[in-house]
Amino acid sequence: MARRTAQKPIRMEAEIVALVASLRHHYPELSDDTKVLDACVRLGGLLLATQATRPGAPPYAGYDPIDLAAQLGPKLLPALDFLLQHGWRTALLRAPSPESAPAPSAPELAAGQIDPDAAADVAGLGIDFLDED
């Protein structure tokens, strides 16, 4: 299915123009400047959406937070690895010393990690939300 597009003329600083041209050589799947720009804006938009929680406007720019995390995670994790390799660690990412490390703990289960059959099994036991009748 063809993607819907719209024209948005913008002016860019020379530095950005050079960045786009440089990126084209590294991402052969982005065949021209427009596709590189589109990828940059999309990633930047997703990043900004994580902090878009101003009252009165749709939170997360209208994204479901779980979907937003799912879209952003694969793109952002390599960047976090890059930052860690180069010594950039926030308090959150700072590894504790072995002496103070808590017992290893499995990460919290997100909704997407719940077995899809579990909901059907719940229904089989005669359980359903009342407001879904």
Place this chain on the structure above:
Amino acid sequence: MERSVVDLLGAGGSAGVEGFRLGDAQHWTTALHLSPSVDWKGERVIPVGLDNGNDAAKVAVLSQDGELITVRIPTACMEAKTIRSGEREPSHAIGGMVLWVGDVALRHGGEELPIGSTSSRLADDRLRAFLAAVLVEGLATAGYRAGRHSLLLGFSIPDEEIEADDDARGLEKVAVRRDTKQALAQYVRGATWSVTRTDKHGHAQAWELTIAAVMPQPQTAGTVLAYTKAPNGRTVIDRDRLLVVNIGGGDTFESEVSTKPFQMSSTRISAGTIDMARALWRRLGETERNDAAAQYALRTRTALRGGRWEKIDGDVEAVERSSGQTLISRVLANALRSRQFVLLTGGGIIPLHDQITARMEGAEPPRARGRDYDVINHGLSSVLNAVGALLAVVFAASARRS
């Protein structure tokens, strides 16, 4: 190999929350790694399991760190009195009433709340106020701050209030009984409960709970889910069929459960420990019926005599030998004949555990624990239906997030 929720909780154990005066609150050591909030129609809501038992209400909720907290509060309340000297009692102001609930009410001679069907109980203002107070206690114990919270409420109802669905046109489906459904829609779904909770130091905090959605479920289903499922919802039991005997305070239900696919049918086979509690109450010379106080005496092995709280171990043991044996004979009649794996659970297990185990292992042929039957351990049995109600909400909500 993944482990069931019951295995995980049983292995890790729990620690009682100190200073909880309304009943019993436990902080479970093994984290289930479930998210403490879920998406529901565009908002983050807190999943909560509530077992609205006749003898006690039980709440299961996840702390903001994802740890499981359970609270059990006896179903009793009374109008709060002014304490002019000495330590105050925690109270809850709800809908123009100021109440003491649970053990606090029972220690001050409080009354039991109505027992019976969910629809008749929910029609009582005090019962609804009591449930709101219990939910606030669950959240506060789990570390939530006062204020507004939206809840996704798994609501345990007696197994007999689930019946064949007449609208299903011949398919083998079950549904919540019509009167129960109407009462939940009228009194619980979408309700906003404003509760001012005042602690023993006199600090008051305002809570406002909105029930975003309610999910009624048979009480025994909670135990079934917690026994057969890992926290991620995967089935971890390799048995095709179970016979679950759920000995509650008011009733005992026997449920035939299939796991492939999941199905359950339940029958009420006996009263619960209430017969033992009433026998104890009579033995103590009480003439005015108060089931909640009688259950309290059975559970705590204490009674008020001549103005003093005294231990009554001898009386309780005498009742266990008489009424307790009668109850065990009734509830184990089918279990001892069955070729299915038998799972024994419910708050009634607590006073009867040793006799039940002895009866199962002394049967002909002897039943071996783990191979032929299992008994949910003391600490977990009374709150497991609420834990399962929490799991059901989390599992079902995960499938509806899109």
